[in-house]
Amino acid sequence: MTRYALIVHQPDGPPPADLDLDGITRDVRALEQEMRDAGVWVFSGGLHDASTATTVQVRDGELITTDGPYPEGHEHIGGLTVIEVDDLDAALKWGRKSAQVINGLPIEVRPFYG
């Protein structure tokens, strides 16, 4: 069994006004339940907007704290789900389901070490 992260990337800022957030939330919850029922779900969570992030990093031996996400740009991680399945085909199956649920945003499917 291998663990995979299903990472949502989303544009910064408020969602478009015509977005059916309630519908999406409902679908995301239903998919999470489906994952639990299938015994593959490990963790999932959505993140607050990237503007709430703080970045800390050691540079030239000095600890630097910066307001904002890393890297700079207009798209950041919006949330992630961790699943545990046999192989990439199985992970991609759940990745595709997630992509359909959050209509339009890309889902990065990536294996964990070990």
Next chain:
Amino acid sequence: MSADVEHAFRAEHGRAVAVLVRVFGDIDVAEEAVQEAFAVALERWSVDGVPPSPAGWIITTARRKAIDRLRREASREDRHAQAVLLAAQQDGPVEEVGPVQDDRLRLIFTCCHPSLGMPARVALTLRLLGGLSTAEIARAFLVPEPTMAQRLVRAKGKIRHAKIPYRVPREADLPERLSGVLAVVYLIFNQGYVGPRAELCEEAIRLGRALATLMPDEPEVWGLLALMLLVHARREARAGGVLLRDQDRRLWDRAMIDEGQAIVRRLLARNQPGPYQVQAAINAVHGEGVTDWPQVVALYDQLLMFTPTPVVALHRAVAVAEVSGPEAALALVDELALERYHLFHAVRAELLTRLGRRAEARQALQAALELTEGEPERALLRDRLAALPTS
């Protein structure tokens, strides 16, 4: 490499790697072991002769070599080697017949997995199934060797870490996955067709034959094989970019054309058409003594339903010119948004010349020249330009 070993290497490399990937669950281990086994074969076979089952010999030797090496590494606390060794020992004896076929299919589907980029799929397929060296693949795709080496390392790393399965896809996924595999083989063929390394065409045909043996019930697999045979049969006559109608038909490889046409006839009887089959059928018609142009137009109509692209429409227009004349064809061509495609201008030039519109023909030829890179093709265009009477 001696000719015997070279032949066995080309013929058996994919088979041997495929079996050993199943046994060891690791592509690098399988590849290195097969390399080592061929190195031994090179010494041994030149003295003892080629054994009755070269594949069996290679697989058995490679397996032994791999286990020896893994034992040495496992004793040095190499956890990866320990795990691979354990997997190999759980497996029963290596069978060399029935399941081997499945192994090759598994390997093909792994190399052509949709999560790998097209360049990675092509490189893996040529490396693992075709047994080409990294240097050979790099030369064929005009890429520096370190770039190609890195591409292969990265792709194999992704297979291992992301756990791309070593498995033939389920029935439901097969059509989509198979078309991905066929696209890789056809891309290899086309690279041989347009690039400096014609042996890639032979490699693609070899892969096509292997696929047809492994999946005899898939008409598109046969369609692609027939298409490649029929196109490759004309390679000598086409040299330097000679157009079909000007080709010396004595230079065609008759046996290859016969084989391709026989496949097309069987496919027509099955009547489950697909894009490769239709393209094969078009080339089969061209392989006849006199081309039946109305039939070619009808086949392009069918191809347009599968692949409605302007390039297909351009080829259809060329056939239309033979049936309904250059004026009708030009009207079709002028509607296509292909200004950046050299053949668009070359076809327009031809039609304009036939219509006696020489100034426009000259402009079109010049536009084609600007977009053409290959020197033989450029020479051919310059000849056509020179042949246009100035008036």
